[in-house]
Amino acid sequence: MEQFIINLLNGLSYGMVLFLIASGMSVVMGAMNIINLAHGVLYMIGGYVGWTIAVKFGAPFVLGLLAGGLAAGFTGLMLERGFLRYLYKQPNEQVLLTFGFVYILTNLSLWVWGGWPRMPFTAKFLSGSFEILGRAYPKARMATIIIGLVMAIVLWWLQDKTRVGAMVRAGMDNKEMAMGLGINMERVFALVFFVASCIAGVAGVLGAQLLGVYNALGLEILLLALIVIIVGGVGSVQGALLGGILIGVIDAFGRALFPKLAMFTMYFTMIIILLVRPSGLLGRRT
Amino acid sequence: MKTANQQTLTIPRQGQRINLALHVAGVVILFILPAFLSSYIQSVMTRFLIFALFATGYNLAFGYAGLTSLGHAAYFGAGGYTVAVLKLHYGSDLFWVGAPLGILVATLVAAMFGIIALRVSGIYFLLVTFALGQLLYSVAWNVSWLNTPGMQGVSGLSLPTFGIAGFALNTTSFYYLVLLVCLICFYLLFRIVNSPFGRALVGIREGEDRMRSLGYNTWLYKYLAFVISGAFSGIAGVLFGYYNYLISPTHLGVGTSFLPMCMAIIGGVGTLLGPVIGAAVIIFVELYASIMTPERWPLILGGLFVLAIMFAREGIGVYLWRLCNKVGHHYGSTKS
Amino acid sequence: MEALRVEGLSKNFGGVSAVDNVSFSVEVGERLVIIGPNGAGKTTLFNLINGQLPATSGRIHFLGEDITTIPTHRRAHRGQARAFQIISLFLNLPVLDNGLLALHGTKPYRFKLFRSINHYKLISDKVQDTLRALDLWEKRDELVKNLSYGEQRRMEIGLGLALQPKLLLLDEPSAGLTMEECSGIIDMIKNLGLDITVIVVDHDMDLVFGVAERIIVLHYGQIIADGAPEEIQADPRVREIYLGIEE
Numbered sequence: 001m002e003q004f005i006i007n008l009l010n011g012l013s014y015g016m017v018l019f020l021i022a023s024g025m026s027v028v029m030g031a032m033n034i035i036n037l038a039h040g041v042l043y044m045i046g047g048y049v050g051w052t053i054a055v056k057f058g059a060p061f062v063l064g065l066l067a068g069g070l071a072a073g074f075t076g077l078m079l080e081r082g083f084l085r086y087l088y089k090q091p092n093e094q095v096l097l098t099f100g101f102v103y104i105l106t107n108l109s110l111w112v113w114g115g116w117p118r119m120p121f122t123a124k125f126l127s128g129s130f131e132i133l134g135r136a137y138p139k140a141r142m143a144t145i146i147i148g149l150v151m152a153i154v155l156w157w158l159q160d161k162t163r164v165g166a167m168v169r170a171g172m173d174n175k176e177m178a179m180g181l182g183i184n185m186e187r188v189f190a191l192v193f194f195v196a197s198c199i200a201g202v203a204g205v206l207g208a209q210l211l212g213v214y215n216a217l218g219l220e221i222l223l224l225a226l227i228v229i230i231v232g233g234v235g236s237v238q239g240a241l242l243g244g245i246l247i248g249v250i251d252a253f254g255r256a257l258f259p260k261l262a263m264f265t266m267y268f269t270m271i272i273i274l275l276v277r278p279s280g281l282l283g284r285r286t
Numbered sequence: 287m288k289t290a291n292q293q294t295l296t297i298p299r300q301g302q303r304i305n306l307a308l309h310v311a312g313v314v315i316l317f318i319l320p321a322f323l324s325s326y327i328q329s330v331m332t333r334f335l336i337f338a339l340f341a342t343g344y345n346l347a348f349g350y351a352g353l354t355s356l357g358h359a360a361y362f363g364a365g366g367y368t369v370a371v372l373k374l375h376y377g378s379d380l381f382w383v384g385a386p387l388g389i390l391v392a393t394l395v396a397a398m399f400g401i402i403a404l405r406v407s408g409i410y411f412l413l414v415t416f417a418l419g420q421l422l423y424s425v426a427w428n429v430s431w432l433n434t435p436g437m438q439g440v441s442g443l444s445l446p447t448f449g450i451a452g453f454a455l456n457t458t459s460f461y462y463l464v465l466l467v468c469l470i471c472f473y474l475l476f477r478i479v480n481s482p483f484g485r486a487l488v489g490i491r492e493g494e495d496r497m498r499s500l501g502y503n504t505w506l507y508k509y510l511a512f513v514i515s516g517a518f519s520g521i522a523g524v525l526f527g528y529y530n531y532l533i534s535p536t537h538l539g540v541g542t543s544f545l546p547m548c549m550a551i552i553g554g555v556g557t558l559l560g561p562v563i564g565a566a567v568i569i570f571v572e573l574y575a576s577i578m579t580p581e582r583w584p585l586i587l588g589g590l591f592v593l594a595i596m597f598a599r600e601g602i603g604v605y606l607w608r609l610c611n612k613v614g615h616h617y618g619s620t621k622s
Numbered sequence: 623m624e625a626l627r628v629e630g631l632s633k634n635f636g637g638v639s640a641v642d643n644v645s646f647s648v649e650v651g652e653r654l655v656i657i658g659p660n661g662a663g664k665t666t667l668f669n670l671i672n673g674q675l676p677a678t679s680g681r682i683h684f685l686g687e688d689i690t691t692i693p694t695h696r697r698a699h700r701g702q703a704r705a706f707q708i709i710s711l712f713l714n715l716p717v718l719d720n721g722l723l724a725l726h727g728t729k730p731y732r733f734k735l736f737r738s739i740n741h742y743k744l745i746s747d748k749v750q751d752t753l754r755a756l757d758l759w760e761k762r763d764e765l766v767k768n769l770s771y772g773e774q775r776r777m778e779i780g781l782g783l784a785l786q787p788k789l790l791l792l793d794e795p796s797a798g799l800t801m802e803e804c805s806g807i808i809d810m811i812k813n814l815g816l817d818i819t820v821i822v823v824d825h826d827m828d829l830v831f832g833v834a835e836r837i838i839v840l841h842y843g844q845i846i847a848d849g850a851p852e853e854i855q856a857d858p859r860v861r862e863i864y865l866g867i868e869e
Binding site: 495501 | 672673674693699704706710711712713714715719723724726727728785
Binding site for chain 1: 405406409413417428582584585592
């Protein structure tokens with residue numbers, strides 16, 4: 001029984017990281033119809049910058065979180081303002097362009113940080129474990145679950161309950177109309193993209209507690225985000241959350257029960273969802 | 287910001303002769319020139335041909351049917367891995383076995399993946415093909431039967447044999463074998479693209495709803511285009527297995543899937559042979575990069591790609607095509 | 623003989639009834655015009671008949687057979703042809719290609735992989751005849767997007783007709799046309815044989831009354847009037863909708 005709980009918690013903590021990774025990408029896809037394949041690289045940049053601040057310079061972990069988020073945010077902003085803004089409503093081109101940037105940014109990261117992987121790191125007060133049901137459980141994982149839940153609530157609130165959320169939805173449907181109503185759509189888009197990228201960066205630092213940081217992350221994280229989005233559905237925070245938790249838990253139990261199968265449990269889930277409900281569990285049916 | 291103005295393939299009457307002349311000249315050069323070059327250059331040319339085939343086969347789905355797949359390396363690699371497994375477990379490098387089997391395996395994988403991927407459309411399609419490609423990558427990484435003991439992938443592959451005593455291929459003759467296979471494949475693709483089927487693909491790309499109203503079973507067309515393009519990718523993969531002496535999971539992954547797309551875009555998705563031009567550009571830039579700055583090659587590739595998307599969306603091939611038409615037009619009008 | 627019969631047809635979009643319990647039938651050769659204010663559900667009705675949308679409830683019978691669950695492309699084979707509200711021609715392709723694609727749609731050799739499309743002489747001739755009749759043969763290499771709107775509209779309808787359909791669905795054929803172009807369309811429809819059944823959705827009253835033998839009025843997804851043009855003109859409910867006059 002204790003093992004079950006442990007597995008569940010592992011699944012939840014991993015799932016929260018997945019949720020954070022996927023949520024930014026999914027919201028941007030749903031609200032702005034922009035496909036950003038470089039999202040995984042933003043995660044990685046966040047992780048690297050977080051490492052630089054928190055480990056190399058020994059600053060507090062929270063500062064690392066902040067720095068990682070901002071670094072990813074500004075990289076994303078550059079991407080959007082410099083390139084993606086010219087490609088609204090051209091999904092093919094967006095995909096291709098952002099994939100080109102995966103290569104560019106991954107290689108640049110390699111140049112700056114070198115090819116050796118960084119070990120998982122966390123805040124000093126989060127290192128070590130505490131007791132749950134007679135077993136030791138890492139504090140860092142627990143913190144990740146809590147932070148993830150908090151962010152889920154905040155994001156859901158932003159998406160459904162604020163003017164910004166409504167503005168983005170309106171603006172994507174009919175830009176001229178929204179602008180005619182006095183909303184500066186360019187700025188709203190830039191803001192949304194910036195925030196989504198920041199979240200990716202924060203996810204990168206949080207995830208670094210579990211996975212560390214390394215150069216192949218750019219594509220690996222992209223793949224994970226996509227699986228989560230396919231399973232959970234595009235466009236909503238709820239979908240990303242459901243998808244993330246589901247995949248995280250399935251993965252955790254999969255590894256515990258069938259260690260040989262490793263990543264395949266995720267793929268199986270994805271394929272089943274595709275065959276049975278292609279738009280994702282919480283996705284809008286086309 | 288222009289979107290690609292996909293050219294139709296009704297070869298305009300005027301440009302036809304210039305077009306044909308250029309093609310014939312190109313083939314002649316490919317036949318004669320390498321005989322005078324070093325075997326190293328021949329090897330590079332072989333690599334170019336293999337990827338030109340991969341990219342052109344890919345473009346049947348990408349450029350003509352409008353299916354943006356980011357997982358075609360699965361079919362390419364499937365072809366290569368078939369050759370590898372035959373050598374690793376059965377000690378065979380017979381071309382007569384490896385090639386048909388490799389194509390078959392690649393086609394089967396494409397048939398299976400096509401059914402899953404075509405459950406969704408648009409961008410989801412891209413995401414799903416990407417994930418499926420990575421699935422195969424994962425399989426190749428983890429299943430020990432697909433790996434030479436002690437490493438990732440299969441090594442020790444060699445040029446194919448034909449079961450003819452005393453006859454062995456070398457770099458030069460292998461080049462000509464690859465050239466022959468490519469020419470046959472390009473010819474087949476040419477026929478397909480100009481057939482009612484090929485034309486329907488363009489229609490589906492341009493307006494799927496209308497095509498359905500006109501009586502076309504668009505899903506079936508897309509599926510067939512996908513599987514056929516997978517088959518041609520598999521042929522390229524088989525050749526690659528023999529050429530490269532080594533196959534690894536990387537050849538099933540997104541890095542390899544990215545290449546034909548890159549080549550198609552740079553060369554021009556709207557023409558049959560645009561991807562060939564794109565392949566030439568990339569293979570030869572890669573050559574120089576590998577000499578000058580090998581670590582920065584992904585950066586260069588990504589940069590080339592971004593430039594192509596932002597500034598030359600229609601690709602080089604389409605510009606050449608238009609040039610042909612202009613020249614042909616000029617001659618056409620002066621004739622009558 | 624009934625060309626089309628629609629029974630209790632409804633289409634809901636999450637609580638909104640775009641088409642609400644619509645029933646009517648159309649005889650072979652009849653000229654039916656459907657009118658109604660914007661948002662009344664006319665295009666949705668067409669989407670249901672032609673198969674772009676699945677019905678939430680109800681049945682559709684075409685030439686005596688139940689086609690409710692049959693996909694669009696099979697409906698084309700049974701004889702439906704449609705012109706869309708927004709011109710659906712392939713704008714980036716030349717006129718000739720549009721013609722070839724339209725005429726190949728229901729032919730068995732549309733799947734042929736290896737013969738050149740020009741090989742099929744019968745179709746090539748038919749395309750040529752059709753384009754000549756539309757005065758577009760000279761422009762066959764011209765991209766459709768470079769034609770005038772009126773030419774495009776004429777072409778779309780003309781290609782639909784070349785398929786010799788049994789049922790022709792025209793969705794706002796007069797939209798964006800000049801008076802002259804519009805009367806050209808009216809003549810085109812009037813010259814059609816009686817083996818073709820025609821259903822038109824439109825707002826232009828010249829076209830409506832020039833073509834209709836029967837008019838159905840749709841409002842909020844429901845039929846509120848169905849009869850001969852004179853009856854409809856005199857119907858107080860219709861007048862209320864269009865003119866806001868209460869009798």
